[in-house]
Amino acid sequence: MRINTLALGEIEYTEEEVLTFPNGIPGFEAYTRFLMIRREEAFAYLQSIEEERLHFVVLNPFDVYKAYEFELGQEDQEELEIRSEEGIEVWSIVTLGDTPEQYTLNLMGPVVINTLSRLGKQIVLHHSPYGTKHKLVELLANSKEGE
Template sequence: MLIETTAWGKLEIDEDQIYHFSKGIPGFEDVTEFALIELEKSSFAQLQSTQHESISFLLTDPFNFYHEYEFDLPDTDAEELDIKDAVSVRSIVTIKEQLELSTINLLAPIILNPLNRKGKQVVLHKSSYLTKHPLWAGNSILDKGGE
């Protein structure tokens, strides 16, 4: 399948890269189809809308940056995604001009079921996690008041 992207122009993707987000992503509720594009030799991926070339999100595995990260996936979300065994957790990364100020959203992870290609951004209610944790350890952006 050929899709248009702002970052890479026309891009060939496989059907098995496409995830369906039945309710979209908060703020982008009408965008329901995304391609997961793993970035070579990197711990990052791009979640690219197949419907709108300018809508994409930089993702990473939050456990690579926060080894102690943990949460309970609500049963309703697990049922909606039909998760039994296989699950992939990603977090949205916001890259800043000063790279050391880049952040990761641990409050609302992207949950992916790689078996049926369903996805959802889940907001962790009653959580101490934030939408703007420092991406790299030792970064004190939150101690400085964040952005």
């Protein structure tokens, strides 16, 4: 199958690669089927296959903020059919700006994907110390200081 994406051009994919977000992503609930498109750079793309113009730039938050942690509730684990840590990926949505200094990372709403069940969900971490607009350059600078 093929999709002609806005950001990446034509992408070929198989049904086995499709991730299902049963409830969509907050604000985009109507779209439930996505592809995770990885490039050689640190960023990846969560691309809707139902709407060619809809994609999210994502990044592994642990790569830029080593102290990042959260607990996934039992209900979320059941919804994603998580039985162990195997096959679990965590991504954060990046908001791009005109320059890399303006890029922000949403640590309050991690995207959790079970690659075994092909299920995903954006979790909202209520009552957490994280926000939706952490400056990426600050996270990277703090991460390097902690090494």
